[in-house]
Amino acid sequence: MNGKNGGVHRQDRLLKEQTHDPYLTRSKLKEPTLCPACNVVFSGGRWQWPSEIPAAAYSTLCPACKRTRDNHPAGILTLSGRFFAGHHAEILNLINNKVEGQKAQHPMKRLMTIDEQEDGKTVITFTDTHLPRGVGQAIENAHGGTLDIHYTAEADVVRVFWER
Numbered sequence: 520m521n522g523k524n525g526g527v528h529r530q531d532r533l534l535k536e537q538t539h540d541p542y543l544t545r546s547k548l549k550e551p552t553l554c555p556a557c558n559v560v561f562s563g564g565r566w567q568w569p570s571e572i573p574a575a576a577y578s579t580l581c582p583a584c585k586r587t588r589d590n591h592p593a594g595i596l597t598l599s600g601r602f603f604a605g606h607h608a609e610i611l612n613l614i615n616n617k618v619e620g621q622k623a624q625h626p627m628k629r630l631m632t633i634d635e636q637e638d639g640k641t642v643i644t645f646t647d648t649h650l651p652r653g654v655g656q657a658i659e660n661a662h663g664g665t666l667d668i669h670y671t672a673e674a675d676v677v678r679v680f681w682e683r
């Protein structure tokens with residue numbers, strides 16, 4: 520899906536949690552600006568899914584697509600353990616549901632890659648720091664286990680580990 524839930528204006532919620540994200544452009548973007556990779560639109564001071572694609576727009580990659588292009592995640596979630604191995608599909612499904620719901624509301628919160636490693640761990644990368652925490656907490660709420668969250672300020676990346 521490419522998200523059509525962005526039609527509502529919420530000027531009071533100006534993505535303040537992302538003010539330290541180096542991928543967010545400091546200089547003011549002209550409006551509307553369309554991301555040619557994902558069709559998200561910068562309008563009203565923030566990136567949002569458009570109800571329809573503007574006929575005329577400036578063009579630049581959005582921060583989420585830049586991170587994906589650069590393979591430079593803001594958050595990394597590592598899943599491991601015997602319980603995980605036995606409930607792999609179920610847990611991945613939970614993750615996808617959580618991600619799609621968040622992405623519909625917050626276009627810059629996205630999953631980038633899912634890497635199934637040979638040692639049984641699954642490593643998932645994200646374009647923002649809140650999504651891996653939210654996903655980790657959703658898994659913990661549903662399945663218990665151990666959740667660890669490490670934030671590295673200098674690297675500006677959050678590493679989340681869930682094991683069961």
Ligand SMILES: [Zn+2]
Nearest residue numbers: 554557581584
């Ligand atoms: Zn984009």
